[in-house]
Amino acid sequence: QVQLVESGGGLVRPGESLRLSCAVSGLTLSHYDMGWFRQAPGEQPVFVGAISSTGSTTYYDASVRDRFTISRDGAMNTVYLQIYNLQPGDTGVYYCAAVEHTGTIRSRAIQYTYWGQGTQVTVSS
Numbered sequence: 001q002v003q004l005v006e007s008g009g010g011l012v013r014p015g016e017s018l019r020l021s022c023a024v025s026g027l028t029l030s031h032y033d034m035g036w037f038r039q040a041p042g043e044q045p046v047f048v049g050a051i052s053s054t055g056s057t058t059y060y061d062a063s064v065r066d067r068f069t070i071s072r073d074g075a076m077n078t079v080y081l082q083i084y085n086l087q088p089g090d091t092g093v094y095y096c097a098a099v100e101h102t103g104t105i106r107s108r109a110i111q112y113t114y115w116g117q118g119t120q121v122t123v124s125s
Contacts, residue, residue: 002026002114004096009119012086020081020119022096027114029072030054033101034079035112036070038092038121045095045109051079053101061107086123093118 008020022034035050049060051070058070069082079096097112106112 002098004098004114004116006094006096006116006119009094009121011122011124013125014087014123016086016123017082017084018086018121020083020094020096020121022079022081022116024077024079024096024098027098029074029077029079031101032098033105034070034072035097035099035106036068036079036081037095037097037109038090039095039118040092043092047107047109048094049081050105050107052105057105059105059107083121086121088123091121091123093120 003025005023030053033052036048037045038048039045048064049068049070051058051072055072067084072079095118096116098114099112
């Protein structure tokens with residue numbers, strides 16, 4: 001049974017940082033690309049970035065490229081999303097998602113097979 005469990009969200013002030021975690025079980029992380037998505041209330045999930053199955057390649061949406069960093073720890077079967085200088089526009093539920101690696105990092109939510117339950121991030125002063 002595949003499980004993706006996000007954690008690390010919370011209420012933060014503008015300018016602060018957060019590290020979100022996605023603990024993965026039931027699949028071999030080295031065979032899957034991992035994506036992160038943000039969903040604001042009433043909207044569809046939006047791609048923020050992804051990391052390849054080997055961890056050698058990362059890809060970010062241009063709007064977050066200078067503030068978001070994705071990494072992975074194969075030994076811990078965990079993927080991370082580090083967010084710096086949080087802004088109110090970063091508010092939303094953050095989901096991690098997995099798709100079997102085929103050579104191209106995917107950026108559309110519909111392309112991902114497995115999803116976690118999400119973790120809420122709220123940025124407010």
